[in-house]
Amino acid sequence: MPSALLPILKRSLPLVAITLLAGCTIAKPRTDDPYEKFNRDMYAFNDSMDKAIIRPVAVGYRKVTNPPVRRAVSDFFTNIRMPITVANDLLQARPMQAAQSTGRFLVNLTLGIGGFFDPASQLGIPLQDTDFGITLARWGVPEGGYLVLPFVGPTTARDVWRLPVDSYFFDPLSYYSRNHDFEYGQEYLPELFYLVTLRSRGIDAESFLQSAYDPYVFMRDAYRQQRLYELYDGNPPAEIIEQMQGLKDKNFDPDELLEEQHSWENKQPEQGKQPIKN
Structure with missing residues (x-):
């Protein structure tokens, strides 16, 4: 994976979004990347950190747990961080969504035995996920340049603000670590365990x-398109998708792009066919 702590941003990486948005056409890579040299250096650094430390820990976690256990732990962390979504729904002036997420949080906290189970989904209460970056977007703050930060991964000049704001004001895990002081920094173990849990999910998407x-x-x-999907509640306007994919660019040639992809694949015939070792 390309980031040492990429899962801190989104569960299982934003890989599904690129498939959803691309549909039957080929998405042209974005070229408005003013900090590309810096970003690629940080990408390489994060990738090295991930391969050396984060991924081995996540692989070890998968080896000592089974899917039901991992699902229960994942459900717990998803639910305990629901106040982030509730708070940002209120900041976005969306009281109905905030009430719905609050109901989901309380149902899983009680009937779900602390959040280790997800009865809210069975009751038809959908899972919503938003943050301060989306809040800024809804209030008209421009996206800004794309950034790759060390130990964080992909973000933008706008989205980067969700890290301090959501973590400090709304995240119960961060609140817990700030208000407890144990030996050897044990107050940070819940946050570290959360990151390992999320990173373990990303292993399935590495191919x-x-x-x-x-x-x-x-x-x-993928990151930009996934964020676009979140901003429009999973249904971005077609014209915005086309603009992001570059389909309105008069110089865009999907056949040429496809030919480049096939040429690269032919040079590495086994690429993507090897099973991922975990």
Whole structure:
């Protein structure tokens, strides 16, 4: 994976979004990347950190747990961080969504035995996910330049603000670590365990990245498209999708792009066909 702590941003990486948005056409890589040299250096640094430390820990976690256990732990962390979504729904002036997320949080906290189970989904209460970056977007703050930060991964000049704001004001895990002081920094264990849990989910998506023509570009575009999907509640306008994909660019040639991809694949015939070791 391209980031040492990429899962801090989104569950399982934003790889599904690129498939959803691309549909039957080929998405042209975004070129408005003013900090690309810096970003690629940080991408390489994060990738090295991930391979050396984060991924081995996540693989070990998968080896000592089974899917039901991992699902229960994942449900717990998803629910305990629901106040982030509730708070940002209120900041976005969306009281109905805030009430719905509050109901989901309380149902899973009680009937779900602390959040280790997800009865709210069975009751038809959908899972919503938003943050301060989306809040700024809804109030008209422009996206700004794309950034890859060390130990964080992909973000933008706008989205980067969700890290301090959501973490400090709304995240119960961060609140817990700030208000407890144990030996050897044990107050940070819940946050570290959360990151390991999320990173372990990303292992299943690694084949997408391994088969990409340019992993950096793939992750950059996937991140931006995933954020666009969140901003429009999973249903972005067609014209915005076309603009992001570059379909309105008069110089865009999907056949040429496809030919480049096939040429790269032919040079590495086994790329993406090897099973991922975990």
